[in-house]
Amino acid sequence: MSNSKFDFNHIRYENQISQIIEISLIDQYGTNGYKSIIKTMMKECGKSEKEITGNYGLFANMVQIVFGKIGDSKILEPIKMEINRLGITQTNTTEIPDMQTKQIRLLIADDEPHLLSVYQDWLKLDNRHVITAENGQKCLEIYCAHSKSNQLQNYFDVVILDHNMPVLNGLQTAIEILKINPNQRIIFASGYIENIVLDSLTEINKAIEVIKKPFSIEALDDMINNKTLLNKFEEINSNQREESISVKYSNAMEILNNYNRK
Numbered sequence: 001m002s003n004s005k006f007d008f009n010h011i012r013y014e015n016q017i018s019q020i021i022e023i024s025l026i027d028q029y030g031t032n033g034y035k036s037i038i039k040t041m042m043k044e045c046g047k048s049e050k051e052i053t054g055n056y057g058l059f060a061n062m063v064q065i066v067f068g069k070i071g072d073s074k075i076l077e078p079i080k081m082e083i084n085r086l087g088i089t090q091t092n093t094t095e096i097p098d099m100q101t102k103q104i105r106l107l108i109a110d111d112e113p114h115l116l117s118v119y120q121d122w123l124k125l126d127n128r129h130v131i132t133a134e135n136g137q138k139c140l141e142i143y144c145a146h147s148k149s150n151q152l153q154n155y156f157d158v159v160i161l162d163h164n165m166p167v168l169n170g171l172q173t174a175i176e177i178l179k180i181n182p183n184q185r186i187i188f189a190s191g192y193i194e195n196i197v198l199d200s201l202t203e204i205n206k207a208i209e210v211i212k213k214p215f216s217i218e219a220l221d222d223m224i225n226n227k228t229l230l231n232k233f234e235e236i237n238s239n240q241r242e243e244s245i246s247v248k249y250s251n252a253m254e255i256l257n258n259y260n261r262k
Contacts, residue, residue: 014054017083021053024079040066044103044129056083065103104128105155106224107146109139109173110162110189119160122217123224136161136168140176147180156184158224163190171199178204185230187223189213193260197252201245207236207252212260229259 025034038049041062045052052059056079063071106128108119116132124130131146133139139161146155159177161170168176174186188210190196200208209230211223223229232255236248243251 014050017056017059018050018053020079020082021056021059024082025075028075028078037066104157104224106130106158106160107133107139107143107156108160109133109136109165109170111135111165112162118217119220123221136165136170136173138167139173140168143177144180158185158187160187160189160220160224163188163192163196171196171203174200174208175204178206185209187211187220189215189220193256194253197256198249201249201252207233207248209233210256223259226259229255 022034025037029037038052041047041052041059042049044065045058045062047058052062060076063075067075106119106123108116108123108130109132110116110119111134113134116134120130120132131142133142139159143156143159159174161173163170165173170188170190174188177184177186186208188196188200188208190210191213193210193212196210197207200206209223211220233252236243236251236255239248
C-alpha cells in the first residue's frame with residue numbers, strides 16, 4: 001500500500017515539474033524554442049524529454065551545461081519561483097546521473113581537416129563539447145558568436161590554436177580573442193615552442209601554453225586537464241610589471257621543458 005502511494009506521489013511530482021518546465025520555456029522561447037532546447041539537452045545527456053523535464057535536478061544540471069551561468073537567471077529562476085509558488089515538494093530524492101561535472105567546452109582551430117576530425121572524435125568524450133575551425137578567422141567568428149549568444153566571455157574553457165593557419169595565424173587569432181576576453185585560456189600547437197613563447201610575450205605581453213607538434217591526442221588531453229601547468233603560467237602572467245620579458249621567457253620555457261620531458 002505504501003509503495004503504491006509512493007509511486008503515485010512520485011509520478012505526480014514528475015508530471016507537475018514537467019508541466020512547469022514546459023510552460024515556462026514555451027512562454028519565454030515559443031514552442032520551437034522549447035523543442036530546440038530540449039533536443040540539445042537530450043543529445044548532451046542521452047536521456048528522453050520526459051526524463052529531463054521530470055527530474056528537476058537533471059534539468060538544472062543540463063541548463064548549466066548548455067547555457068552556462070546565464071541559464072540560472074534566464075531559465076531556472078522563473079521555474080524555481082513557480083515551483084515555490086505552487087508549494088510543490090519532491091517526495092523522494094531522484095538520483096542525478098553523472099552529469100554533475102561541468103562540461104568542458106573546447107574550440108580548436110587547425111587547417112588540417114584530418115586532425116580536426118581526430119580532435120572531434122576523441123576529445124568530445126568525457127563530457128566535452130568540441131567545436132572546430134579550419135582557420136583563424138573562422139575560429140574568431142565562432143568565438144565571437146558563442147560569446148555573444150550565451151552572453152559569456154568565458155564560454156570556452158580552452159581555445160587551442162595551430163600556429164600556421166591561413167587568413168589569421170594562431171598568434172593573430174589569439175590577439176583578437178584576448179581583446180574580447182583577456183582571461184581566456186589558450187594553448188598554441190607548434191613545432192617551434194621557443195619562437196611561440198617569445199612571440200606571445202612580445203606581441204601579447206602574456207605567456208601562453210604551447211604543446212609541441214607532432215603530439216598525441218593523449219598529450220593534448222593531458223595538457224587540457226593539467227591545472228598545475230595552467231596555474232604556473234597564470235603565476236608568470238600575474239607578475240607582468242615585476243619581471244622582464246627575458247625572465248618570463250626563461251620561466252615559461254623551464255616549465256614547458258619540464259612538462260615535455262615527463
